[in-house]
Amino acid sequence: MIHTKLIIRFGLLVAFVMVTLSCDPDDKQQVTTKNNLVWQDEFSVDGALDPLIWGADIGNGDAEGIPGWGNGERQYYTDRPENMVVENGVLKITALKESFQGSDYTSARILTKGKYQKKFGRFEARIKLPWGQGLWPAFWMLGDDNNGEQAWPQIGEIDIMEYRGQEPTVVHGSMHGPGYSGGQAVTKQYDLITDRLDTDFHVYGIEWGPGYVNYYIDDVLYNQITREDVSGDWVFDDNEFYIIMNLAVGGTFVGAPGLHTVYPQTMYIDYVRVYQ
Template sequence: MKKFVLYFLPVLLFGFVGCSSEDDSPGTGTPDSSEVFIPTTGFTSPASYPGMTLVWEDEFNGNSLDLSSWTHETGRGQNGWGNNELQHYRSQNTSVERGHLIITAKKESFSGSEYTSSRIITENKKQFRYGRIDIRAVMPKGQGLWPALWMLGANFRTVGWPACGEIDIMEMIGGQGREKTVHGTVHWQHDGNRAQFGGEYSLTSGTLADQFHVYSIEWDATSIRWLIDNKQYHEIDTTPEQLDEFRRSFFFIFNVAVGGDWPGSPDSSTTFPQHMIVDYVRVFQKN
């Protein structure tokens, strides 16, 4: 088991969540959906695990997002959602079809932004403490794209970030040959500063946009382990007292950011629209 490493940085990165009061009118939920190619190849995880029970799943069946589980966060956020991101999040950029969730990033002018995308959360609807989480998804591609499947502590609204803790199940940054690499990271607060510990894994061939991969964590009271296609590539020991954030409940956030401090901005090589396609999310807990 790896020891955790502290990194103290003065700026906010992907973990900051801003609430926007600016919203847009309800959309049809089918942005360019007829043009979306859904791969038929890739890894599929088991539907069950010995000694564990499936406590929640979303297979994204039907033709609209299940609003009993998910909420749209819209707008541009504070300081580009804490990361100088360029997109305006809209509900219209989320669709559900053919058994998949599709989040679409588009180059279009809207409310002062040159890009739009979507961000959905399960806050106050579905939150979990420990278990195995599997998310089967295909990533977008292109310079400046920043898709993420992640979690924030359910006490975020009262203690703020990073004190609530953040678990990044999957992040990818597009362009410059970076689309073959998955990043798994945690953020927390230590002595009043943000600390983080992350790992990564790169495919030997192809990119994360070519076909489906399953991004997973195994999370308990002592550690978090990150896996891609059931292969572990990263682990953190969460037993130190200062990592108590990770012994509490968390909710999901799925989004595709455009631009920002980490990936940089889109350029002439970036094509739009781009799509993150999610087949399912499943949460298993020990019996």
């Protein structure tokens, strides 16, 4: 049974384009409707996350051979309730400024790897974001690495939502793959202009089908990336992908944490849903 919650939608008319890509709504394909829900977490039970649905990355990336998680991030991820907990029907991922295991900040990163993975469909989450210089929340997906036989960026990465805490009206939708990874990602941003992402919930989503990914905020289509838009191999029709949600502190995308950023800072997730 779906736990019904209020979804606030905005008719957004103005977009600020960081990278020029074709985005005429008349040209867009839509692979799904919201009638066929195939997977969800409504975060309706207070306490810890369901271990059958979510795992958690722990540490600062050193154990994985990618210090700072490969991005110069400054937090240590934990699975403590101080950093991730479900309360009142909302998952809270919280960044704290504290000395912990050699790091100056803690936070959390959760993922469905090995628990729920899928190719194609509509993936969306309703989220309220934090605010402050150096905060980097994200809702994204990685391709199955075939038990370590493949590595990033060959497995592919779809960033459904990325956000710089110092830019509270701007959302980014991006794609990484072989030949267009890191700073060469295929990406576009959307500026709400008259609203902020840290003062209310918004729905971030993609519709992903063979050869393309469409990006949405509050059901407003602002970006489409196709195989013709990437400079390397299109690896997004090959494997299932799993879901990741995290709140990083610092890193190449956002810069150093601000001296005046107030902690704790929390990323609030109302639900995550997948439609076929």
